[in-house]
Amino acid sequence: MVSSLLTRDEPVYLVKHFYEQHSKYLGLVLLAGSAGLSRKINKAEVHRPGLSLTGYLKGFVPARILIFGKQEIEFLRELEPEVRMERLSSILTPSTPAVIVARGFPPPKELISACDKANVPLFRATSTATNLLSRITFLLLEEFCPSVTLHGTLVEVFGVGVLIQGESSVGKSEAALGLIERGHRLISDDVVRVKRKEGPYLVGSGPELTRHLMEIRGIGIINVAHLYGAVCVRPDKGIDIVVKLEEWDDQHFYDRVGLDDKFIDILGVSVPFHLLPVKPGRDVVLLLETIGLNHRLKDMGYNSAKEFNTKLLETIAKRQKKRVGIENRA
Amino acid sequence: MKIVRKVKVKNSLGLHTRPAASIVKLLQPRKSAVQFTHKHETINARSIMSILMLAARKNTVIEISVEGDDAELTMQHLVDAFESEFGEK
Numbered sequence: 001m002v003s004s005l006l007t008r009d010e011p012v013y014l015v016k017h018f019y020e021q022h023s024k025y026l027g028l029v030l031l032a033g034s035a036g037l038s039r040k041i042n043k044a045e046v047h048r049p050g051l052s053l054t055g056y057l058k059g060f061v062p063a064r065i066l067i068f069g070k071q072e073i074e075f076l077r078e079l080e081p082e083v084r085m086e087r088l089s090s091i092l093t094p095s096t097p098a099v100i101v102a103r104g105f106p107p108p109k110e111l112i113s114a115c116d117k118a119n120v121p122l123f124r125a126t127s128t129a130t131n132l133l134s135r136i137t138f139l140l141l142e143e144f145c146p147s148v149t150l151h152g153t154l155v156e157v158f159g160v161g162v163l164i165q166g167e168s169s170v171g172k173s174e175a176a177l178g179l180i181e182r183g184h185r186l187i188s189d190d191v192v193r194v195k196r197k198e199g200p201y202l203v204g205s206g207p208e209l210t211r212h213l214m215e216i217r218g219i220g221i222i223n224v225a226h227l228y229g230a231v232c233v234r235p236d237k238g239i240d241i242v243v244k245l246e247e248w249d250d251q252h253f254y255d256r257v258g259l260d261d262k263f264i265d266i267l268g269v270s271v272p273f274h275l276l277p278v279k280p281g282r283d284v285v286l287l288l289e290t291i292g293l294n295h296r297l298k299d300m301g302y303n304s305a306k307e308f309n310t311k312l313l314e315t316i317a318k319r320q321k322k323r324v325g326i327e328n329r330a
Numbered sequence: 331m332k333i334v335r336k337v338k339v340k341n342s343l344g345l346h347t348r349p350a351a352s353i354v355k356l357l358q359p360r361k362s363a364v365q366f367t368h369k370h371e372t373i374n375a376r377s378i379m380s381i382l383m384l385a386a387r388k389n390t391v392i393e394i395s396v397e398g399d400d401a402e403l404t405m406q407h408l409v410d411a412f413e414s415e416f417g418e419k
Contacts, residue, residue, distance in 0.1 A: 151374045168376040190379035207383045215378045221347070 013041045013143055015098050015121050022139055027126035028100070032112045036119035041065070041097045044140035046133050048072065052091050062093035065136060068101045068111070069129025076108050084110045092118040100136075102129040146267050147195045154187040154204045154237060155179050157292030161237040163192060163204060163271075164288070166245035171278060173214050175245065177224075178285035180232045186224050187237045189214040194239065196267040205236035241272045241295050243288060248279035258305040332397040333405050339386050341415035349416040350381040356407050362398025364408070375408075 016037040019028060030037075047064040053075055076084050092099070092114055098121045101107045107122060115122035125132055152165040153172045157179060164172045173189055180186050188206025195203050206212065212225040212233045225233045242264050254277055255262075264273035274291055278284055294304065339345055357364055357376050364375040368390065373380035375394070386392060392412075396405045 149371060149373070151377065151380070168374070190377045191373065191383050209385055210379045210383045213379060221378070 015039045015041060018098075018139075018143075019121070019123075026132065026135065028123045029125075030121060031101075031107060031115075031124055032122040033099075033115035033118070033120045036098075036115075036121045039095075039097050039119075039121070041140065042095070044137065044144040046136045046140070048129060048133065049091050050075070053087050055087060055090075057090060060091070063095045063097065065097050065140075066091065066099045067129050067132050067136075068099065068105070068107070070103060070105070072129075073101070073105050073108070076111070081110065084108065085114060088114040089118070092120050094118075096120050098123060100125050100132060102127065102132050141198065145195050145197055147193060148267055150192045150194055150204075150266070151190065152192050152242075153189045154192045154206070154239065155288075156185040156187065156234055156237050157289055158184070158296060160292040160295050161187075161204065161240045162288060162292055163239050163242045164245060165242060167247075169217065170245045170247065171284060172245060173216055175284045175288060177214065177216065179288060180224060180228055182285065182289070183232075184289075185232055185234045185237075186212060186214070187234050188212075189224075194266060196269060200267075200269050202239040202266055202269050202271065203236050204239050211235075239266070239271060241274065241291060242266070243274045243276050243291060245276050245278050245284065248277040248282075252277070259309060331399070331401045332395065333401050334393060334395045335405060335409065336391050336393050337409055337412040339388055339390050339392060340412065341418045342388050343418075344387040344390070345381060345384060345392075347378075347382065349411075349418070350378050352411060352416050353381060353408070354378050356411060357404070360398075360400055360404040360407070362396045362401045362404045364397075364404060365395045367393040367395070 014037070018041060019030065019037065022028070043061070043063045045061065045064045046067055047061065048069055048071075049066050050072055052060050053072060076088075079087065088111055096118075099111070099115060100123045101111075102125055104124055104126050107124070112122060114120075127135070150163070150165070152163050153176045154161065154163050155176050156162070164175060166172055176186055176189060187204060188211065191207055191210065192204045193207060195205075197203055213221055213223055215221050254275065262273045262275075263270040265271075272295065276284070276287060276291075297304065341349065354376060365372050366375050366381065366384065367373075368384045368386050371384060373384060375381060384392075394405065394408055396408070398404070
């Protein structure tokens with residue numbers, strides 16, 4: 001089944017962006033190689049070049065951010081100046097995004113001149129190399145996680161993240177408004193940015209500009225956070241179920257028992273999927289609440305449809321036995 | 331049938347609320363699926379919020395993709411609307 005996929009965002013991530021976003025958090029200070037700030041970061045990987053500095057470059061991955069810790073700096077100090085320069089030049093490749101010196105160590109002057117020569121930005125950071133390694137890996141993984149922009153409305157119903165999809169004017173926004181009125185929460189209307197996090201699981205959020213705004217036909221644009229208060233909105237939420245609203249089609253056979261779970265694929269993660277037909281007289285808000293509650297029940301290990309089916313099969317088996325018993329006696 | 335064309339935002343305020351509303355209005359009777367692409371972001375042009383999210387300023391280029399039976403006519407209407415600066419000239 002294909003979700004109404006709109007875009008797979010492929011923005012270019014430059015060292016400049018990384019520096020702007022995280023310089024405060026990581027305590028970064030630019031020391032040299034400012035001409036290389038528009039280098040691309042292509043990999044969510046950081047590397048301590050310890051072994052590479054000894055001259056062993058087999059399997060060296062050039063596209064990683066390099067972090068110089070105490071050991072690297074000490075090791076460089078022990079080398080002859082020419083060797084130092086040569087080793088440094090060999091690891092500063094055209095695809096090396098940046099070099100960061102940990103613990104506020106003053107970098108050797110060969111490192112400064114090599115970075116300037118190769119146009120690789122050189123930063124100094126306050127924390128230790130190990131700390132930088134984990135923090136930068138986390139930040140880059142966040143930045144590089146696969147994402148997609150979907151058409152739909154994301155709401156939280158009884159703590160369950162429900163992505164409501166469907167054609168324009170089928171009543172997604174109205175359904176969301178009804179849910180908010182009953183105390184559930186809006187994450188985003190119409191446009192949902194979905195990220196696949198490690199696990200894998202999906203997290204949806206709204207674009208900054210139109211966050212918590214809704215367009216309701218006949219009323220116009222409203223701000224839900226202002227109308228109903230901060231309790232009715234959330235910045236992001238994991239996506240647990242996808243519900244597709246569609247106009248009631250007499251020819252289509254809708255699920256009447258719920259024994260078979262259906263799934264939809266978003267960024268390689270399969271999410272439980274419900275097709276919900278809409279027609280006058282069907283209270284969509286109540287139905288969405290029921291789907292949310294039923295999902296919680298299933299999460300707790302109780303599946304209403306399956307439980308009933310087991311009970312039914314047991315009853316039939318018992319009757320069968322009785323029947324066989326009667327026939328045997330006769 | 332699918333048609334893709336690039337248009338320039340000409341009105342001085344960019345794609346703000348009124349132009350977005352007029353795009354949605356002119357698409358209402360049309361049957362084709364219409365998408366706008368701007369800065370790596372592709373959106374459904376029938377949704378006001380999506381168009382507003384693009385926050386496209388003057389002189390930026392938007393790629394319009396129209397797919398459906400009345401694609402040609404729909405594209406013509408859209409291009410005319412962008413050309414006439416949504417009546418804001």
